[in-house]
Amino acid sequence: MLSERTAFLIFSVIALIGAVNVITRRHPVHAALWLVGTFLGVAGLFLTLGAGLLGAIQVMVYAGAIMVLFLFVILLLNLDAPPDEGLSFARGASLLAAVATLALIALPLARAPELRAAATPESPVADASAGQVANVLFTRYALPFEVVSLLLLIAMVGAIHLARRPRRDETV
Amino acid sequence: MSTVGALLLGLPLAAATLIGILHRRLSTRTAGTLAFAMAATCFGLAVAAFTHLRGLPEDARHVAATFWSFLELGRGDAALTLDVGVWLDPLSVTWALFITGVGSLIFLYSISYMEHEAGGARYFACLCLFLFSMLTLVLGKNLFLTFLGWEGVGLCSYLLIGFEYGKETAAQAGRKAFLVNRIGDVGFLLGMFWTWKLFGTLEHGELTPKLAAGLAAGIALPPLLALCYFVGACGKSAQLPLFVWLPDAMAGPTPVSALIHAATMVTAGIYLLCRLSSLFVAADWALDVVAFTGAATALFAGLIALRQRDIKRVLAYSTVSQLGYMFLACGLGAFASSAFHVVTHAFFKALLFLGSGAVIHALHGEQDLWKMGGLKHHLPKTAFAMRIGAFALAGIAPFAGFFSKDEILGVAFARAYAGDPACWVLWGAGVLTAALTAFYSARMITLCFDGSSRLDAHSHPHEAPAPMAIPLNVLAVLSLVGGIGLGFEALHWLPLHHWLAPTLAPLDLPPLPGALLWGLMTLAFLIAVLFWRIGAKWYSGDCEPARAAELTFPRFAGALAGRFFVDEIYGALIVRPLRFLAALALQFDVRVVDGAARGLGQFAALVGTGVRIVQNGTVQRYAFWMVAGAIALLWLALG
Amino acid sequence: MAPQSWYLIVSALLFGLGIVGFVTRRNSLVMFMSVELMLNAANLVFVAAARDHVPARGSACALFVIAVAASEVAVGLALVLALFRLKKSVDSDAVRELRA
């Protein structure tokens, strides 16, 4: 059995390598496949945190359903690998700004005293098992749960409206 | 009395609404008659209010009436309650009297003047709305209502300047007027909030007692507070450096110039200063700023007026200059003298504008003084009335302007005499401006009415019809007797001052000895007559435009040579500097006043380029700005 | 156990990489994938932070985020399709008729 820290290191490296490749691969299909890697890495991290249910959902919904949708659209549009995007002044500035944001978020968090306290959970009253999550979902977060159902429905309606083929009499 | 107050505000509003709704059905004459009847009724109401107040004991001469509670913002300590209502006291009634009085005359005049213009009914609707706003400004029972009126008159002025549909200069002038005024309004608004924060009230009736109580309790009144109001007053009353809008505002119809840009609206700044006189007096050095700004404006605008060719621009700059006198008086603490000059100025400047309107009307729109001349043969009545107005403006006794202006100069002198050396400068500037005023008044009259005709060959000017002549005659009479009737300091005949005394901060100045007073008066009279003669002589005869347009030294000296033997010294000391200053002032008019418009254009172009770069239509560019914003927020959050 | 701050640093890196991807890539699908990285980073924070408090709560929040991501993907991909129908491209800078 791996120690928890080793598992953390392995999964984080997977997630980060995947992320770097998502944003650097030129072909969107490659990017999408690397994104699957990231999702799997994050799912592993969930497991190390004891959130088994979420890890499973992450694999099924994200890595499974969502990514299939992505790949489906990419292949449907039959996109070729785009030409090299090059490094213009504007892109350089964007890159710099984005890296600065990263630093401004990651560095303070890395040094935050409140986060460096030894990881001794105050004897958790419950874990993140399916039963516990369900308990939270249907009591404390009952309203958001209902809202999400409407959200999914309306997203479906909207997607159908946008993507269905134009009717014959439809005008601009 | 509250009925009178309600009617004073309600009638103009009702008339404006009625004419505004029916403006397509009503003829100019019907709309004008209706508006005039309304204005005349308002004048009657103002007189009624005046007699009512006269009947009250001197220290109880005020009537407050609340119509409804306008709004209540916040709760508890932070609450601000504002009512809609009127506040009648000597100060507001005085203003209401001349606004409605001069206003009705100008309404009457407009009926004929606008008869052949398109959209006359719309014009009268705007005019009624203006009257409503102006009366709200002076009669409103708190500073907030005054501010509403203040904004309202600005809006009406904007609408009326740009009245002539499709005239691009007029539209631009209207915009400029509104924008510059808005800068002043920001000052007013800031002052109002600050006042509310300090005293917890904006009511005219409560402010002065609370201020007195506060001063007694030892609070220090920040001079900046007074300056906020002063900035507002500068915008509305066209003082340096916010005066740039007024000369351009002459693009509107001439009766509008007479009513709004000479007699009433531009004196709103003086009204504000008088209304807050106790605040200004308590605010340390604020009054000095007022005095020096006023003197500088008076002198500066007087200089610019020397070289204007457009008859209305001469009058516009002279208005700015006279307003400078009024500010000077306020700055010296003589608020009553300032109000006195406001009233006489309303008479003679309205007269001059209406007269010039008659001239322009007769010449079918010609405004260039160099294309006039000899008009006294064609328009004898107008010429006579205008001459009276010009005498009053020049400060020649016994015309109205003489008494009020002399009083202001007297106060400046008395302050200097009492040991304030800076006031010698103010007095000097005032006297110099008086000389300039006499000179350009004479120049205008001479170029317009005397000498030989420079008119187009086929132009046949004719005298204005009766509805235009009657207001001219009435105003001419007022310009003749309005001064001596309201105040003659040397004879201790000061009815206006006594009437206003309960509402204004008193003047803390020992009176000058009688002999000195008479001496100063004689001096002012002599200066006015002398410079009138010089101006008249110089521009009379077959004045050749190209040469006469220049303030050439030999010609100036030649005009003087017959009488005086000091021409050389005179030339070196006065004429050369004068010529230099006048040239400078002309450059200012051309470069700064017109340049401001160009500068705005360049600024706008710069903004356009900036927007195109930032808003280039790509998601990446927008995301970049979002990330930049996130960086800034994170940076600030992490301190 | 690994301290919470480790997880937060990994999540911050994921989040930052998402931002970098969004602002530097032109392909709208890849930009959208970068957003998914950001959402995953948030989920990691939810779950890691909840470990020391009420673990199920973090999982529930992350579940909501996943559901939202799913609905965003549905609408987003439909929009990409609609766009492709008109422009024959999915590059974000191919659409800049509306500007300045």
Place this chain on the structure above:
Amino acid sequence: MDLATDLAATAPLWLPMLGCLAVLLLETLAPGRSGHLGALVAGAAIALAFARLVATAPSGRLPFGMLADDALGRSLTGLLLLVGAAVVVLAEPLLARLRLAHGEFFALLLASLSGMVLLVQARDLMALFLAVELLSIPLYVLAAFRRLSAPSVESGFKYFLLGAFASGFLVYGIALLFSTCGDTSYAALARFAADPARLGATWHVGVALLLVGLGFKVAAAPFHGWTPDVYEGAPTPVTAFMAAGVKVAAFGGVLRLAHEVLPDGAGLRAGLALLACASMLVGNLGALLQVRLKRLLAWSSIAHAGYLLLGVLVVVAAKSHAGATGAAATPLADSAVQAVVFYLATYALTTLAAFGWILDLGRESAELQDLRALRGLARRRPWLSAALALCFLSFAGVPLTAGFLGKLYVLKAAFALGTELIVPMVVLAATSVIALGYYLRILSTLYMERAPDENAPAPARLGSTGVALLIAAACGGVLLFGVWPEPLLRWLGG
């Protein structure tokens, strides 16, 4: 928890949801033929919700453990329902004219509306997040609703991509705040934040990222990039819904956060002041040269976000004013909240009138949205011109219009704090002078310029009585509340 009581208290939230389902059901039963019925059902759902809202008094309870049933939530909900009803009136004739699918449109509209209502009532970060998403996702589709028209799809696409990016920031910020105390409810967060010593980097970064996400929704600079493009491309009723509805809802959310959760601090103050000043400057400068009406309104909406953010800043700053002057702080913060709500009401009213105008005369044709096409319009369409002039005077904050009182109220609230917020106040004063520049340009285009062809027939109108009545009612409100604001103040004050 008593489900029945909670449901009764939150009828204005779930009635639009129910309406959304009803419209969808109707569309399923009679596909493509529901016609006006969709609008009727939507209108009925909103009307019912509004009736429930006015019929009951706020209970002060916490329905479902995460909603607010208080005066603030009530007044904003009412405002949102009115905006929703107005958008139904605006959209119906356009949909009929363009022969677009009614059913989907109103279903999406109602879903978005319920998201807005949820947003102003949310007292839990998860509810806030889901509300933002429920509000936005249907809006992405609505913006691109004319899916064969390039500008419409472009606007939906841009709104979506940037919106998803912004929600990434929002959810990460929420996650960080969650990580500080392990809870998402406002009460728990406020308890945690009560001790300033506990607020570390996690909290501050979380708040900053939250502001990025919400700043995007309120269209504050520099998160404003999407606004002009999306406003221009989206169908006009949708733009009206974005401009009026989203602004009210998002500010409602921000206001509640500022009032109940966020503690005063130098960083937060500086951040809000930065957003406020940037929005005022960018919005007004961007509008200066704009000749297309919808884009012009977009820029002005950015500027108004700046004015409103000043109000939010006052709410935050008034909290620590408490320490200085004792008991006066709560009225100060309350009065600032009321000021922002009043401003929102006047802004929504004016915006509805303006977009109604654009719809009525512009009829979605691009050339009629160019200001130059409006030269000398006052001659031919005096009433309509007066309506537009009134809207712009109100936007500019000219007295005797509702817009002026909104600005006055916010400024007054800021002044109550003394000179602490002097910089944004000065920026407000300066930019409102700039703003006049372009508002007046519109007035002179309408009233003082000459049409190129005086004899051409006046541009045709949409010919919808509903739209005309809406414009008239909104303009009447702008004038009425400008002169007599008491009723509105009382209604909004609860």
